[in-house]
Amino acid sequence: MPFIPHTDDDLAAMLQTIGVADIDALFDEIPAALRVGGLPAVPPGMSEAAVVRLMRARAARNVDSLCFLGAGAYEHHIPAAVWELATRGEFYSAYTPYQAEASQGTLQLIYEYQSMLAGLVDLDVSNASLYDGATAFAEACLMAVRASRNRNSRRVLVARYLHPLWRKAAETLLRGQAVELVELPSSGGRTDMQALAALDAQDFAAVCLPWPNFLGGLEPVDELTDWAHGRNMLVIAVCNPVAIGLLKPPGKWGAQGADIACGEGQPLGIPLSSGGPYFGFMACRQALVRQMPGRIVGQTLDIEGRRGFTLTLQAREQHIRRSKATSNICTNQGLMVTAATIHLCLLGSEGLRRVAAQCHTNTRALVAALTSLPGVDLQFSPYFHEAVLTLPQPVAPVLARLAAAGILGGHDLQADFPELGHALLVCATELRTAEDIETYRQAMAGALGMAVAT
Amino acid sequence: MPFIPHTDDDLAAMLQTIGVADIDALFDEIPAALRVGGLPAVPPGMSEAAVVRLMRARAARNVDSLCFLGAGAYEHHIPAAVWELATRGEFYSAYTPYQAEASQGTLQLIYEYQSMLAGLVDLDVSNASLYDGATAFAEACLMAVRASRNRNSRRVLVARYLHPLWRKAAETLLRGQAVELVELPSSGGRTDMQALAALDAQDFAAVCLPWPNFLGGLEPVDELTDWAHGRNMLVIAVCNPVAIGLLKPPGKWGAQGADIACGEGQPLGIPLSSGGPYFGFMACRQALVRQMPGRIVGQTLDIEGRRGFTLTLQAREQHIRRSKATSNICTNQGLMVTAATIHLCLLGSEGLRRVAAQCHTNTRALVAALTSLPGVDLQFSPYFHEAVLTLPQPVAPVLARLAAAGILGGHDLQADFPELGHALLVCATELRTAEDIETYRQAMAGALGMAVAT
Amino acid sequence: MRREDLIFEQSRPGRRASTHAPATIAAIDDLPASVLREAPPPLPEVSELQVVRHFTRLSQLNFSIDTHFYPLGSCTMKYNPRVSNTLAMLPGFLARHPLEPDSHAQGVLESLFDLQELLKAATGMSGVSLTPMAGAQGEFAGIAMIRAWHLARGDTGRTQIIVPDAAHGTNPATASMCGCEAIEIPTGPDGDVDIDALRRAVGPKTAGIMLTNPSTLGVFERRISEIADIVHAAGGLLYYDGANLNAILGRALPAGMGFDVVHINLHKTFSTPHGGGGPGAGVVAVNSRLEPFLPIPIVGKRDGSYVWLSEADRPQSIGRLSGFMGNTGILLRAYVYMRLLGAEGMRRVSGYATLNANYLSTRLAAAGFTIAYPQRRASHEFIISLKDVARDTGATAMDFAKALLDRGFHAPTTYFPLLVPECLLIEPTETETRQELDAFVQALCEIRDLAFRDVGELKRAPQTTPVRRLDDVRAARQLDLVWHSRSGTVN
Amino acid sequence: MRREDLIFEQSRPGRRASTHAPATIAAIDDLPASVLREAPPPLPEVSELQVVRHFTRLSQLNFSIDTHFYPLGSCTMKYNPRVSNTLAMLPGFLARHPLEPDSHAQGVLESLFDLQELLKAATGMSGVSLTPMAGAQGEFAGIAMIRAWHLARGDTGRTQIIVPDAAHGTNPATASMCGCEAIEIPTGPDGDVDIDALRRAVGPKTAGIMLTNPSTLGVFERRISEIADIVHAAGGLLYYDGANLNAILGRALPAGMGFDVVHINLHKTFSTPHGGGGPGAGVVAVNSRLEPFLPIPIVGKRDGSYVWLSEADRPQSIGRLSGFMGNTGILLRAYVYMRLLGAEGMRRVSGYATLNANYLSTRLAAAGFTIAYPQRRASHEFIISLKDVARDTGATAMDFAKALLDRGFHAPTTYFPLLVPECLLIEPTETETRQELDAFVQALCEIRDLAFRDVGELKRAPQTTPVRRLDDVRAARQLDLVWHSRSGTVN
Numbered sequence A, B: 001m002p003f004i005p006h007t008d009d010d011l012a013a014m015l016q017t018i019g020v021a022d023i024d025a026l027f028d029e030i031p032a033a034l035r036v037g038g039l040p041a042v043p044p045g046m047s048e049a050a051v052v053r054l055m056r057a058r059a060a061r062n063v064d065s066l067c068f069l070g071a072g073a074y075e076h077h078i079p080a081a082v083w084e085l086a087t088r089g090e091f092y093s094a095y096t097p098y099q100a101e102a103s104q105g106t107l108q109l110i111y112e113y114q115s116m117l118a119g120l121v122d123l124d125v126s127n128a129s130l131y132d133g134a135t136a137f138a139e140a141c142l143m144a145v146r147a148s149r150n151r152n153s154r155r156v157l158v159a160r161y162l163h164p165l166w167r168k169a170a171e172t173l174l175r176g177q178a179v180e181l182v183e184l185p186s187s188g189g190r191t192d193m194q195a196l197a198a199l200d201a202q203d204f205a206a207v208c209l210p211w212p213n214f215l216g217g218l219e220p221v222d223e224l225t226d227w228a229h230g231r232n233m234l235v236i237a238v239c240n241p242v243a244i245g246l247l248k249p250p251g252k253w254g255a256q257g258a259d260i261a262c263g264e265g266q267p268l269g270i271p272l273s274s275g276g277p278y279f280g281f282m283a284c285r286q287a288l289v290r291q292m293p294g295r296i297v298g299q300t301l302d303i304e305g306r307r308g309f310t311l312t313l314q315a316r317e318q319h320i321r322r323s324k325a326t327s328n329i330c331t332n333q334g335l336m337v338t339a340a341t342i343h344l345c346l347l348g349s350e351g352l353r354r355v356a357a358q359c360h361t362n363t364r365a366l367v368a369a370l371t372s373l374p375g376v377d378l379q380f381s382p383y384f385h386e387a388v389l390t391l392p393q394p395v396a397p398v399l400a401r402l403a404a405a406g407i408l409g410g411h412d413l414q415a416d417f418p419e420l421g422h423a424l425l426v427c428a429t430e431l432r433t434a435e436d437i438e439t440y441r442q443a444m445a446g447a448l449g450m451a452v453a454t
Numbered sequence C, D: 001m002r003r004e005d006l007i008f009e010q011s012r013p014g015r016r017a018s019t020h021a022p023a024t025i026a027a028i029d030d031l032p033a034s035v036l037r038e039a040p041p042p043l044p045e046v047s048e049l050q051v052v053r054h055f056t057r058l059s060q061l062n063f064s065i066d067t068h069f070y071p072l073g074s075c076t077m078k079y080n081p082r083v084s085n086t087l088a089m090l091p092g093f094l095a096r097h098p099l100e101p102d103s104h105a106q107g108v109l110e111s112l113f114d115l116q117e118l119l120k121a122a123t124g125m126s127g128v129s130l131t132p133m134a135g136a137q138g139e140f141a142g143i144a145m146i147r148a149w150h151l152a153r154g155d156t157g158r159t160q161i162i163v164p165d166a167a168h169g170t171n172p173a174t175a176s177m178c179g180c181e182a183i184e185i186p187t188g189p190d191g192d193v194d195i196d197a198l199r200r201a202v203g204p205k206t207a208g209i210m211l212t213n214p215s216t217l218g219v220f221e222r223r224i225s226e227i228a229d230i231v232h233a234a235g236g237l238l239y240y241d242g243a244n245l246n247a248i249l250g251r252a253l254p255a256g257m258g259f260d261v262v263h264i265n266l267h268k269t270f271s272t273p274h275g276g277g278g279p280g281a282g283v284v285a286v287n288s289r290l291e292p293f294l295p296i297p298i299v300g301k302r303d304g305s306y307v308w309l310s311e312a313d314r315p316q317s318i319g320r321l322s323g324f325m326g327n328t329g330i331l332l333r334a335y336v337y338m339r340l341l342g343a344e345g346m347r348r349v350s351g352y353a354t355l356n357a358n359y360l361s362t363r364l365a366a367a368g369f370t371i372a373y374p375q376r377r378a379s380h381e382f383i384i385s386l387k388d389v390a391r392d393t394g395a396t397a398m399d400f401a402k403a404l405l406d407r408g409f410h411a412p413t414t415y416f417p418l419l420v421p422e423c424l425l426i427e428p429t430e431t432e433t434r435q436e437l438d439a440f441v442q443a444l445c446e447i448r449d450l451a452f453r454d455v456g457e458l459k460r461a462p463q464t465t466p467v468r469r470l471d472d473v474r475a476a477r478q479l480d481l482v483w484h485s486r487s488g489t490v491n
Ligand SMILES: Cc1ncc(COP(=O)(O)O)c(C=O)c1O
Pocket: A329, A330, A331, C074, C075, C134, C135, C136, C137, C168, C170, C171, C212, C216, C241, C243, C244, C265, C280, C281, C282
């Protein structure tokens, strides 16, 4: 019996202790009409060896490519130590640390994570994670609506070039509470400061600024932050945590800094893995901490005066506050945070800067290589880490040809942002070499139907 | 600096403490003429990401096949838990347990291993491992020569169908001490009892019996054991540890049982891995324990009377007895034993029996399938787990054609055992399915140039 | 073990685990200084060995399934097969970019498609979406679908979600997240929902009811069909909180009980790891009524290939719940587990989980502990109340919990459900041996003896853990949520 | 932590981790009962969770590099990069059958070929064989090659191997394994070999000399060239025991010192794991004299492909040392490490290992400890003698070792080399921080203070380890090497 340790003797003795004849008798309170004899549509169990063979074959059926696709999920180097440590049984198979004294490993780690994350975004406090970048963004909007000084507003301004899938997810999550996302005016691949005047700014709880934005563009965050703060709005930074190893952190935007920072933790040591599990991060100014969703760990003392760590501010959470909680979140993405914490330690601040700088430099090299092809142009600059190219042809068939040649050439922007024309979003992380970029250039030339010097 | 934690400040402070100007000055006792400025032929260091890419590409350059090749190394199922646990840092990165109180994990594990292994071969005691099956065999011969009642003999009898590579390795290892291996007469794929009379049996220290032998044959171990004991020889069993989950254990051979058992531990949870690291096991009767090479762990008490474990009988070993030690072995194959111990626990006695039985049954099915082809015949029976087939053509080109078709078809016996003709040693472990066997049958038909019904 | 300092305290400026970043820093000359960071982020500066040692040591400070019996009620702490992890982490699965073409991910998609089918079978439902990332998000999806269904019928007034008082906190919180009002109804003395209260609660504003069955009181709601009739008759739908699905797996189907939608915590019933807090997966299954509203993406099959179905294919969907597809890696782990178990194995999960719970509850009752619902059959979990002991000795459920830690057991869930005073909610799961359960009974008896003999000593527990009892009040009052170097710089 | 019972004591008849073996037992009807086992082997019968929990807990009882400073002299306990393990365990490497055609293993063979080249570069030698499975087997191979060389010249009388008294036990033991006599020569007061004694020892029977340089006394043998001349002039060859190669990596070459053959413990210098006792790898490198005699197999290159060279290609080889090729998986780990380090990184190994040792020795000297060779520069390791403390207080090196365990440090090597009384041989390695070294100094000072203050208390160490001081005499006298159930059956 897979994973069940009972011997026949155990079973007999236990049934006798309970005073029933067999296991089925233990289900006697389920009305007979509701009982089923089994699960006929489920196949029989398999040995581990057979499942290993099955899943290896499945893994092999997937197709690996040279990846120039970012768009919210990035192929970075993940040190081998990260997952070796994160999947140690004591981290992997523990629950949420409800009994603090028996979970100091997880708790100290989260405290360290909170410290690193807060430092990275340059805000006061961080929570212990949310599900992913999209839900963190949605929760940040809800939090801002709760915390806003524009009390009656349930509307939140969002830059146009925020991840379109996050926007969609947030719409699902905000719909119930009738919170509405309103798009900021844009031009040239970023928010148009000039056009802001047209907005009735008193009516908004917050403004959300992606950093860099979905196109790799650098929003005028300082001006926008000051503009928003001048109108009683909160400022929500939606940022790539690797990029802010190099870019100005939200806490330093404008005169007072952003109020909330959130984003997708995947670039910090989490494998691409078809989109998950990743984790959402969230940090904020101290004054907002009681509006923050999710678990938070605090430092305290034990009865002998020794330092220790425990879950705190639980009165925000569903298990205490129930229908008045800041969110319904319970299980979060703890293991991903474990990995990200280890990852950040292995990079350190200098390592993180170097990775960010290398990503950018590689993307610049990629842009230079591809725009050397006739008809391929860069749409916007400055950009960071990702860039939008214009192709002389519709993007989708070109990407299909590249994919057949073993290259994930980037993300087609046509559907979400038709105003950009034949627009392709490309990205080269620190893992892409000069040869990789040359391989792409040649493949792109082929996909566009050009001959090219090698 | 990879793996070096010193900051510039540390370096400066440490040099100052020592009182030297720079690191080079620390090498001032090396005569100047002997010093070199570096290692010009060694390439520069690489980032982990680059090495990962390199080694993944190398791994991918290898070619996986459907494996019907055994001949001393077997593809068995290895539960995922085995290596997850064995590579935990506390096992993986510990040294030989010299400080017993700080190494109870490793020590208790070895004690458990010794108990399992001794139980498996049905002898009194086991050591903590030797390098591999071949060296264990050689050490067993040396041990027998030391322990033998035929005091002056440095000759050891060996069945002809012992692994030919082990034989060669043993010859290297025995040469220095002028111990000679003498082959037993054979016929029909195993030792020929009738022909034994011709030997001057008084002149031998021991007899070595493979179980099953290299051809999958079952030696007349009971008769040979009694015959050898009757002539003051020790009996060394060289056995496959999975096979003796089902076959008669050495301790039960003949009237008194074998004296020493040794063999290759690879089938107990060790990956094929191009031939190593594996581990050699060795067990013996209690009376011989002081002649046994290798580390041994014993149970004892601590000063509070609690059970604990420690290395014992160290007076046999090189670090105490130096030139008079039972062997020069120091570092053994500890991590492999760790894995094997976990593996044996996950199988249990019933699991091990089932694996052994399934290997045999699959090999029988394979033999049946292949001998259904005209000209393909079984050479000997009974056999266990491996079998010798005769092909109608030279074996090497057939194997090459099978390899090109993705099948490792077995081991060509021609070079080592020319008396067997076009002989192919085949094996199907518990992992081979009926479809795998059918795949092989069809490929074999093709390789032999036959058309075959599918 | 020596105290494990914070990793920041082990940091020294300029130290680096240098193999993990480019050997030099690329010059950034195209960006204005105004967009760049001035001070480097205050991350620890440590060597790789320091990192490995620190987190290895930290890990050893944890209790976990891999080291301890962990009978945390409602949380289902059972063995997580290592092979599920190994297989989900095969490079061929990890390397999948979420936006790559479907053609490149057929191995993943096939597995997820199969998983959808298995979950339909396990619930009796007709549609499944795998995208919710935890139970609470599954709840959100479920209530959002119920709302969408009402709205699609033009019935805009249904904004109330009925929730029993024993419900998990996520249930009422979810109602709020969805813009609904949570209406609490009481539990009867036998642990079943108070049916009369339910009848009074339903009406034209009723969007639906959320039920856990067996409930978090550890008993099966026997009048579930009647409840279903009442709610359906009132125009509402039924939501099944599947946190306890492991209790009835292969024995009864949520669909058969009249539920319209169910979430399943794969990290409970299907044994994906809890990871010290997550990630989980809270897949939802629905009957045909709600199928059009399932969150996207969903895996479909077209011309023999597997494809992601999205907005265009599922126009009535409540939409997306995550940036991409939710916790795929967790889904793969659950899939591996389900294939290992098969139909019989799944049925054994509920059988032996229930056996263990009833054995433990019978033995504790015999030892004189107060079982919360002694007249009822325990499901896969049950509650003891220490009210009497607390009255007689002053020892609380919390004291018992801490004393268990000293005896090598993780504590059960304490003080939940809220309606049972001084309670321990105990879920042993099917993967523990009888011997472990016996040792647990003995430990509880010893602790009770100690409570009567020397309650002061008991209140000093835990004594063997890395820290002693922690001051939670201080933690909340003197908030210290991030580390700041005392000197301003890390040194 | 609760006591961790033996896995046998947790066993119950009929319990199984059933996913790992066939679901039913195949009938064996073709074999006579006489060849079959009667009673099943007495293996533990446990569940998978029990196994995981047991070995996880056992692992936590160990000190290891991943958890503790481990300055075990001569053993080189430094950080083992996790990536070496991850890459060596890629399925594409693990799945290689040792007898598959070379064409199927080009990725492995290329890596091993490259490794051979790297090792030539690191030693200055011209030929390498990777097959020895540990240092001691490398020694065996080396002495066997020396013997073969003499024999090939027809010089059959050279049967003596000269070994300094400070040598590791494997050196004299190896001489015996090779059928030679070990001739011990003394060490001079400054730690170098007594050259006069050497001169007296060499002669027509001299096959060769085995030297470790720096020696296990932690000092560089300054007159090595003179020694080489003496031995060579006498017709012998020089063997370099490379256990301490990490001390001179990239600073001096064994070939340059006049050695003819060298073994390298990859598990020391090149940081493959020690695994609680192994496996290691003891590759040998030789100059052109000995090249024909290298053990097989060796990786060669032919027509652009990599091939295993064996008997036919290497007719003068001393032969094989293992069933297949030795510890390939370990070789791959070392290869990864060497590629990570590169030339500069290798030179830094010796530089910082020596820096750490000299810093520690300087600080300990300043703190009043007796350094065995104070007039000498420490290499990567050094010796302190506690003879004075022992005389004054009765506290022995063993007491210090045990007291270190209580303070969170593994002990240095004790009582080796044999010629220094009450010694600790201390090798910090390059991967430890200055802060760790400082803490170690402080611990040793505290222990010495305790020795003077209350030696009885000191002798009670260790007090915080899973067991207290163990009775080694009892272990050897009342041999208990395998578990037997008390009742005869496991229950
Ligand atoms: C009864 C019940 N419902 C809902 C949940 C919430 O599930 P999750 O933590 O996966 O969000 C839990 C988990 O603790 C639970 O026990």
